[in-house]
Amino acid sequence: MHNGKPFLRWAGSKKRLIPKLLPYWGDGHKRYIEPFMGSAALFFAIEPSDALLSDINSDLIETFCNLRDHPRAVYNRLQKLPLGEDAYYCIRQEYALKSPSLDRAARFIYLNRFCFNGLYRTNLGGKFNVPYAGSKTGSLPSQDDLSYAAKILSCAQIRTRDFSEALQDVQSGDFVYMDPPYAVQNRRIFRQYGPDSFGIEDIARLAAALADIDRSGATFVVSYAMCREAIEAFAGWNIRRAQTQRSVAGFSKHRRKAVELLISNRKLPDGD
Ligand SMILES: C[S@@+](CC[C@H](N)C(=O)[O-])C[C@H]1O[C@@H](n2cnc3c(N)ncnc32)[C@H](O)[C@@H]1O
Known part of the structure; x- marks a missing residue:
């Protein structure tokens, strides 16, 4: 049974997406890697026995x-x-x-x-x-x-460390969950995680790293707000859409429905 929960609140936490993310984790995975850990909500829900967590x-x-x-x-x-x-x-x-x-x-x-x-x-x-x-x-x-x-x-x-450094440690059998901040051009999304931590050019950097993770024999899942830039950058991988709720202008009281993209090199059976 999964019962761990994060001890921090974190802007952009994926607590609400956990039921959609858990099916990607399988018994065959040896190690959990989360390079944009924030409050590490998925890590606490899975309770893996070996993990590499990092953040900038x-x-x-x-x-x-x-x-x-x-x-x-x-x-x-x-x-x-x-x-x-x-x-x-x-x-x-x-x-x-x-x-x-x-x-x-x-x-x-x-x-x-x-x-x-x-x-x-x-x-x-x-x-x-x-x-x-x-x-x-x-x-x-x-x-x-x-x-x-x-x-x-x-x-x-x-x-x-920066996510690119964390990805150098990925090995066959690892499970890598990546939940970067949103860095979408021409939209009013706050840079919530400190100055210049994740810009539009970093999406391209992340997308380029996915092929290496796949080649190494690891599983990856990326969650990202649905937007044209992400659809273009992550084209070619398995993409699912998940309904979630997002706070408006940083106010948790005002939430609106939003769609999150889940991008993976693992294809889930229909129904999961
Ligand atoms: C959306 S939050 C992750 C939330 C997390 N999934 C959770 O459950 O709380 C994104 C995280 O990425 C980190 N971050 C931003 N730029 C980064 C970079 N270049 N490398 C590594 N981490 C970065 C931020 O500090 C922030 O904690």
């Missing part, structure tokens, strides 16, 4: 590594942090001043829980600057939530 966001990776290695210490620090709007802005300021540590990991989880829509955004100086969202974003993860997440993560190597 070094603050995110620092938090995951600290949680995997010291869940109790992170929880102890987290539950001591004061709640409320004033406290949020103090903790946001402290976060920017601290160097990598368990304290900073606890603060990352805190800020992620109470910030606007699970966004990670920084100012030009690289400081996290997402505003407080109020108290309706749910409570902080419990000790059980964090210990369980750490247990699932104990099988994972977790690194800060």
Whole structure:
């Protein structure tokens, strides 16, 4: 039974797509690789026994590594942090001043829980600057939530790196799930993951890497917002369309139906 869940909220998380993504994972897969991990919702749903997780966001990776290695210490620090709007802005300021540590990991989880829509955004100086969202974003993860997440993560190597570097590690039998940010020209989609992390030229870079993954004998799945650029870039692979919901202009309260493309070198039987 799959029962793991992410301990972070994350803009663009594919929580709602999990039922459509799970059928691509098969018993024959040896290792799970996720080069745009974010909150790693699919990883937690699958609970693989061997994994390589990575992302370009070094603050995110620092938090995951600290949680995997010291869940109790992170929880102890987290539950001591004061709640409320004033406290949020103090903790946001402290976060920017601290160097990598368990304290900073606890603060990352805190800020992620109470910030606007699970966004990670920084100012030009690289400081996290997402505003407080109020108290309706749910409570902080419990000790059980964090210990369980750490247990699932104990099988994972977790690194800060560009997706192209992660793809160099792909081997036969691996399962590679890629969920890049949307980088569509001429549309009002926020660059939500830090300055210049994924531009339109990166779609071409990703599309070019798919043939190498296929040749190596691994399975890949890419999820991407339906758009002309993606249909063109990923033509030639098996493409499914999945209905999902997307927040409008970053507001999770206002959702509209959207179509996501699932691109893979594995063809699922009809009905899956
Ligand atoms: C849509 S989110 C992934 C969400 C994830 N599937 C989840 O369940 O939470 C995209 C992620 O890609 C990361 N990213 C952006 N550009 C990247 C790059 N060039 N290489 C690796 N990761 C990148 C962002 O930091 C962000 O966490």
